[in-house]
Amino acid sequence: MKRSSAIPRQRQSPLAILVLISKILQNLIKQMGALIIVFLLGGKMSEKIGTIAMFAGAFLLFSLAKALVSYFRFYYQVKDGELIVEKGLFEKTKTTIPIERIQAVDFDQSPIHKILNLVKVVINTAGSSGDEANIAALTLDKAEELRAAVLSRKSVGFEGMETTYIAAVEDNRIMQLSITELLKVGLSANHFRSATIILGFGFWIFQQAEDAGLWDRLQALLPDKDVITGSITILIALMVIMSIAALVISIVTTFVTYFNLKLVRIDDSFRLSYGLLNSRQFTAKDKKIQLLTVAQTWLQRRFDYYTVYLKQAASQALSNKKSLSIPGARQVHIDNIQQYLFGRIEDGDNWEGISPYYRRYHMRNVIVITSLLIGVAVFLENWKVVIALVIVLIYALVHINKSYHKLMYNVSEVLVQIKGGAFGGKLGILETHKVQSVSVNASLYQRRRDLASIRIHTASGSVNIPFLTEQTAIALRDYLLYNVETSKKAWM
Amino acid sequence: MVDNTDFQNTIVHADALPSFTLSDFTPLQSSYLYISLISRLITLLLLAGTAVTAIITIDEIPVLVKTYIPIVLAFIGLLSLIFVLVGIKYKGYLVRTQDITYRTGWLTRTVTTVPFNRIQHVEVNQGLVDRWLQLASLRIFTAGGSQSDLNIPGIKLAQANNLKHFLLQKISSDEEE
Numbered sequence: 001m002k003r004s005s006a007i008p009r010q011r012q013s014p015l016a017i018l019v020l021i022s023k024i025l026q027n028l029i030k031q032m033g034a035l036i037i038v039f040l041l042g043g044k045m046s047e048k049i050g051t052i053a054m055f056a057g058a059f060l061l062f063s064l065a066k067a068l069v070s071y072f073r074f075y076y077q078v079k080d081g082e083l084i085v086e087k088g089l090f091e092k093t094k095t096t097i098p099i100e101r102i103q104a105v106d107f108d109q110s111p112i113h114k115i116l117n118l119v120k121v122v123i124n125t126a127g128s129s130g131d132e133a134n135i136a137a138l139t140l141d142k143a144e145e146l147r148a149a150v151l152s153r154k155s156v157g158f159e160g161m162e163t164t165y166i167a168a169v170e171d172n173r174i175m176q177l178s179i180t181e182l183l184k185v186g187l188s189a190n191h192f193r194s195a196t197i198i199l200g201f202g203f204w205i206f207q208q209a210e211d212a213g214l215w216d217r218l219q220a221l222l223p224d225k226d227v228i229t230g231s232i233t234i235l236i237a238l239m240v241i242m243s244i245a246a247l248v249i250s251i252v253t254t255f256v257t258y259f260n261l262k263l264v265r266i267d268d269s270f271r272l273s274y275g276l277l278n279s280r281q282f283t284a285k286d287k288k289i290q291l292l293t294v295a296q297t298w299l300q301r302r303f304d305y306y307t308v309y310l311k312q313a314a315s316q317a318l319s320n321k322k323s324l325s326i327p328g329a330r331q332v333h334i335d336n337i338q339q340y341l342f343g344r345i346e347d348g349d350n351w352e353g354i355s356p357y358y359r360r361y362h363m364r365n366v367i368v369i370t371s372l373l374i375g376v377a378v379f380l381e382n383w384k385v386v387i388a389l390v391i392v393l394i395y396a397l398v399h400i401n402k403s404y405h406k407l408m409y410n411v412s413e414v415l416v417q418i419k420g421g422a423f424g425g426k427l428g429i430l431e432t433h434k435v436q437s438v439s440v441n442a443s444l445y446q447r448r449r450d451l452a453s454i455r456i457h458t459a460s461g462s463v464n465i466p467f468l469t470e471q472t473a474i475a476l477r478d479y480l481l482y483n484v485e486t487s488k489k490a491w492m
Numbered sequence: 493m494v495d496n497t498d499f500q501n502t503i504v505h506a507d508a509l510p511s512f513t514l515s516d517f518t519p520l521q522s523s524y525l526y527i528s529l530i531s532r533l534i535t536l537l538l539l540a541g542t543a544v545t546a547i548i549t550i551d552e553i554p555v556l557v558k559t560y561i562p563i564v565l566a567f568i569g570l571l572s573l574i575f576v577l578v579g580i581k582y583k584g585y586l587v588r589t590q591d592i593t594y595r596t597g598w599l600t601r602t603v604t605t606v607p608f609n610r611i612q613h614v615e616v617n618q619g620l621v622d623r624w625l626q627l628a629s630l631r632i633f634t635a636g637g638s639q640s641d642l643n644i645p646g647i648k649l650a651q652a653n654n655l656k657h658f659l660l661q662k663i664s665s666d667e668e669e
Contacts, residue, residue: 313635436636439604447601457640477605478509484607485590491610492635 005149009077009084015116016137020067021060022112023136028059076135078149083123085133095133101125103288103312104269105147109279119143123150124322172265174340175326175333177258177274185328186254187247188303194249198242254327263326263333265340270310272324284324286341287492288312290460291430294334298423306334313459313492323460342415342431351408351419357449358467359404366396399423409465411476413483416456418463428463430456433487438477442470456480459492510588517584517595523625524583524646528576530621536569585644587655592632594642606642608662610634616652628652632659 029036039048066089075086083102085095108120121135121143138146177185259276266283273281291311300306308329312322326333338345370393377385402422410417413432420426435456442452452473453466468476543561547553579598586593593605615631622628629645630652647655 436610436634437604437606437640437642439602439639441597441600441602443600455639457634457636459635459637462636462639474511475509478511481591481605481607482509485609 005078005081007076007078007146007149009075009079012071012074012076012135012137013118013139013142014071015118015139017067017071018116019110019112019118019120019137020070021063024063024066025059028063074136076146078146083133083150085135097123097125097133099150102150104283104285105150106283107143107273107279107281109275111277113137114279121146174263174265174270174336175261175329176263177261177328181328182255182258182261183251184303185258185305186251188297188300188305189250189254189327190297191243191246191250191299194246194253195242197249198245202238202242258327261326261328263337270324270337270340272326282324284310284312287490289341290434290458290491291428291463292337292341293429294329294425294427296421296425301424304330306330308334308337310337311460338429342429350410350412352410354404354407354409354465355449355451355467355469356404357446357451358407359400361445361467362400362403363397366393366400370396407466411479416463416480418465430458430463432480432483433489434458434491435480435484436491438480440473440477446470512586512588512593514595517586517593519584520580520644520646521625521627521648522580524627525576525580526625527619527621527627527646528580529573532569532572532576536565536572539568540565580646583646585647587658592642592659594644604640604642606632606634606640608659609666610636611659611663614656614659614663616649616656618649622649630655 040052069089070087073086073088073092075084077084078099081099083097083099085097087093087095102123102125104124106122106124108122109118110120113119116137117140118137119140121138123133123135125133135143135146256276258274260279261274262272264271264273268287269283269285270289271281271283273279289310290313291309293309293311294306295309296306305327306329308326310324310326312324329337335345370389374386374389374393377383377389399422403420406419406421406425408419411432416430416432416435418426418428420428436459437457439455439457440452441455446452446467447470450470451467452470453464454468454473454476455462455464465473465476543565547558547561575598579596582598582601583594583596585595590609591605591607593603595601595603612633612635615633616628617631618628626649627646628649629643630647632642632644634640
């Protein structure tokens, strides 16, 4: 068997110098961006060419020098089960990370990396942000070698038994997004986010247009001389343009971010890779994944797509960074992921609903608050606000009713599953032995009706089952605690 | 992989599961009341201080608002006094052979249980007022974040240290298994 768990002390690929130069230049421009723009905008161009050339030269020289120094002072090695990274411009720092503390080794590629056929290696450790041991640029072979060395250590048994890490053999592809699928995923993306960007941008344009007197000229252009219908036409045209722009923006961003998305199963981990300009690769080990959530918006439902989140154990601040989000998944893929993670798919008839008081309580609150507001609006004779409030009220009531009907839970010896959502859908699954603690909460309203909510905490977020009977909540808590306390399985 | 020697699959009857009721909890030390009161008083004084300086320095505040500020402050003070006085009765902790539970809250009541085999580390904290009253608070950290952690205030220092040692012992014996 080939033993690949040691890597001699070495530098990065010489091409790394180019990557470093571009990185340093980018940082320089980012920091001095405002200054540069001010300089470029003011004064005559012909007088500035000399200064521009001088500064550009200085920037280049500075980056080259800095890149060379950091390249020659950077070493990495794997020795005695530790990853050692040495670096530093003036002060030399040596970072030593025991291999068993490394959670994942991810690869990133910027456009420059792609041209030079290099990858950036991101070392994820438990807890800290892990920035201290990133390697800016390695050839793919070297990066693979490093990953193999770091990950192989983990499967070394106690009695000298050694299972080497073989990447190619157990490559099971779970899903892959083709270009047409990717476009559909973009079409079903959350357009509200793009719309807010456009809205901000639109206001700015609007202001500019108004300052330039464009508004009046636009109105003069219209055949209809009626001012009100004229402005309504413009408004509708603007809204149509904005919606199209929002759609285009979400399709383009989805396309660029998730281009060539691939989810692969390797040994006991998932590996996700995607990206057009910046290729990224993430790895999540089964035992690190604490919570599987699946979400579907109203629009995604029309396309039959889901977004899957594999949430890994991490401190609160890092949890977003450490969760793999997989857009454009189909039911088959989710089943597949579940099969890998939990060894089974549990559905059956064990799904239970929650107390109808959930609906009554939330509807009562919404009705009381909006009625008060409507009362005020009627008193002020502001009928537009009244209509808007009535629409909001109807929407909220439908939302609550749907949420009530969709909220269901299923607790077995091994899994806790919660379904939810209103117009879309949500699903959260966690293994009972990954529960960290359990809270039972009861508000004054709930206690009067012998109700309670249960919150189940994991190392990557918590799930809540609201409005159960108090008896059920306590029984569930006792059952979960019993399972956690008798389980011999490690939660991570 | 299933470790066959440890594998058990006994039937679990819901009625037979160990549970607990509110009467099982150990209440906090009654002198913890003073700590709560003092900390509320300090916040109230800070609030009042800001309000007074605002009233004196900013002339634009209408007289009507100025007269209402002390009333609102008094109301907040009274409310927090009631919450502290009543709330302390609903705080308490319970240690069982496998887990530790803390309950808190008067209007909304929360009961959080942490199994010993999920505890990351344990801390005993003593603030300034704690020290005068020989009290301490016991903090129990899990990997589940701040909502999942327990902070049990108002325990006698010796008791807190005992509990801490007991818990640490439990954690290390769990790890040996």
